[in-house]
Amino acid sequence: MSTPIRVLMAQLNLLVGDIPGNTSRVIETALEARDRHQADLVLFPELALCGYPPEDLLLRPSLELRIEQALQRLYDEVKGITLVVGYPRYRDGALYNMAGVIRDGELICEYAKQCLPNYQVFDEQRYFVAGSEPCVFEHQGTRIGLSICEDIWHSAPTEQLAGAGVDLVLSLNASPYHIGKATQRAEVVAGRARQMNAPVVYLNQTGAQDELVFDGNSLLVSAQGETLFRAAHCEEGLYTAQFDPASGQLTPEQTSIEEPDQNASVYQALVMGVRDYVNKNGFKGVVLGLSGGIDSALSVAVAVDALGPERVEAVMMPFRYTSSMSVEDAEAEANALGIKYDVISIEPMYDSFMQQLQGQLAGYAPDTTEENLQARCRGVLLMAISNKKGYLVLTTGNKSEMAVGYSTLYGDMAGGFDVLKDIPKTLVYALSRYRNTLSPVIPQRVIDRPPSAELAPDQTDQDSLPDYDVLDRILELYVERDYSAQAIIDEGFEPADVNRVLRLVDINEYKRRQAPIGPRVTQRGFGRDRRYPITSGWKAGI
Template identity: 40%
Template sequence: MKIFLAQQNYHIGNFESNTQKIICAIEEAKKQGGDLILFSELSVCGYAPKDFLEFDDFIGKCYAAIDEIKQYADTIGVLIGAPDRNPVREGKDLFNAAYFLYEKEVKGIAHKTCLPNYDVFDEYRYFEPAYDWKVMEFKGKKLAITICEDIWNLGDNPMYRICPMDELMKQQPDVMLNLSASPFDYTHDEDRKATIKANVTKYKLPLFYCNAVGSQTEIIFDGTSYVFDKDANLCGKLPSFQSSLQSFILNDDGTIDAPIIEPASRVPDKELNPIALEENLNIEQVYDAIVMGIRDYFTKMGFTKAILGSSGGIDSAVTLALACEALGADNVRAVLMPSEYSTGHSVSDAEALSKNLNNPYDIVPIKNIYDSFLQELKPIFKDLPFSIAEENIQSRSRGNLLMAIANKFGYILLNTSNKSELATGYGTLYGDMAGGLGVLGDCYKMQVYALAKYINRNAEIIPENIITKAPSAELRPGQKDSDSLPDYSILDKLLFQYIERRQGPKEIKAQGFDAALVDRVLKMVNINEYKRNQFCPIIRISPKAFGVGRRVPIVGKYLS
């Protein structure tokens, strides 16, 4: 049997575009003599549609798209993902479903059993779990069809009571097919392989796994679809961060007519769960994910041009380089806004960077604007000493300038704050925290440095002085980040334990971190939740990002 995997980039709610992509892939698979083609989870409407699922018109458009697609499923079997109304009306109104189309008909519908509602997932809000499980017969084969999370429960996951593959195995299937929308993070690729291997090892069946690709606001889907033979050898892998259509021959004995990419002995047996921050871990994937996140956000929102503040520091430099790669250098405008506290090399470094990238840039000093603010505020500030108020006026002046230019010329402002800063509240609301998209908001400072080195892997794009100089907000004379924050090499590791690993103060202190430092840092994280609550969407690259996947009270006493 010739089986195609269609790894495609969908646009949530764009039924015309999604349907045409699906139909084009079906037609190409038919030309190549395909028997069956597999698409990803909720491919018809895009994943995750969230509260769009509560609109009857949205569900109606899903059904209309399926009716159109099934006309092309004449000589080929087609598996697509879409919501399915619950006819019984007991429980939720919808199922998360896989539709099996053949001979221009809906031959069967498989419902998702395991509905995740952790981190970025909230499926149980909308869907009812499956309550029956049936293999689907096709061309002499019995197909065991599951959806994403279903294969992450091998009967030993306390989150779920039912293991769908255990139920399907009672009907003696020949092959496992999984429609997935599994988000990227820099630890997840090995997790997936380990999970698929565990399924194949347990059930002794080949598995075809089709994952979504593309960015949906902050969540990145990397694709990286897999094909495993019955002996748990990896025989097929679609590219990461790209749309792709590939075919594989499934033999009657459960082998795959393709070279073995990784023998079962080399495929990991367990999930990758780092116990400490490794700033270089899969940094190439992190780079590709952020580039895709920027590009898809702009493309799907109908934007074309970006703007950002270029300070001569590492964060804005890396953001600028990533944006130029994603959108093209001509479409990214950098604005240098020196103040009386800016060092001379800040401007020269930022200019050198833009010249290396060949992107347009402007120099707009803020001294006169800053002085005007101080003059108007003098009757209120009187002779009080210089403080954070004056520092933040500078940052907010820059934010106003950037937004003014963005409004005038139709740019979207890219935010350059990193995860270390966002965690500790080291940023100014309505100033350097302004923006439409957080590019580095899920990258710790040490990961930003790792990205800079990766960007410079073939040639010096980011000037070396930007990478080596001490980071500074330059809002007062001689200011350094280290005046307010611990050394990033220590801070980032501590934050990783609290945010990614959800370790409390006792556990973190037991790892050798200074007790007073732990108390100080955790307090900074918790009292600054109000700032993060007002922040823009952040491109997610870690197992636990700020935003939709981390829900912490703004007003709370714990560790504060």
């Protein structure tokens, strides 16, 4: 006779490669689920034991032994509750992305992921062999089917489970964030639940791993496709639900958390991206240049929200072209945020460099060489502070600048992590306005004034670029949606603007390869999901 089941979703932030530490988190959470929440079954994310994505750690010879030791710990240390947990495992010499069901020291069954994604940020076919068989196990008289991440985006694995007559489906996930992804997931899971005529417990991990952000937003979905519960965005949490096999009803035991709007969700993703990169890599804090402009203003706000003001240091590095407004606004924001703040003029450094370069530069007219030297003086100062204090240098370039190469190698690109790397300039403004609704820390005139690098008198970004509203739309069509030049022109853009912007994108791949990583929030960032050759004769005209 079937009896009700209390299921706990463990939406955890795990550390890639730390198999002993992740295993300890699984054990601690399982015991808490059993003792505090009286759960019968606890669900953990995809590849929880090794963290996701483990990349070429999966190729290490010791992986098999480490996973076997981790599983043995689960067999030995967790009793009285059923675990469903993800891990990589060899079977007959092939490596599978696996989910195991463990109860009282026994491995009840294993399921090998069938659909291995190999697009955008995913590269699973490099490592894993695809499974082919469904996995259904009985728990307290209920037939439960397993699914791993990409499987639920395809009909074949869910058709198998539908054919097996499952009562409930557990889906283990490590699904990265991008704008609109949570809504997209909910729609997909709803369709699969209806297809299987079974409710779905959809667990997603949270936390950031290098440039990837995992947003959580775990779901409980009814057999009719109704979203019954949504978990927190970019936060850990333990969530319980009751499944009644007699009625087939899945009932959440906490109040559903409303999905944040776009600006809030992106901002929280940036905060988590910075926090996890700094903390998981053991940095004491961060340092960045605070210029009085909007990019550094937003970056330092994110850093403080991620780490606290005591771990953030900002330096204003003025030059002869720096306006008094910039100096005043940088100081005002530093004071509003309560961070350590210093002013170091780059004038003496710049003059010394120019004196030493006098012979090499003689006979040449001033150009971007002198402008770039200003940025490189600032990079030297920040890197010296970083080395001495063990702080990570945050760079502040946005996606629009990264796209067209409006950044200086070994200057404003010098650093370890770029907060805004995947944030178009127009979104920078939207996020700055959003941040000020939480507390007013970015001076309003920073938001209102025309953007400028202040590398030359009266310089503005729009002296040599289309308005950012136009530029960002062209970049979205070309970078994220793969439109040709003609297709973009057909959308109503000026041919001269389109051809200039596309050429700038193409010829600046070499810069982006040397740029620091940053949190990915769009459907295609400059990083692991956009891999173009540096040396290329490709033309973007068609």
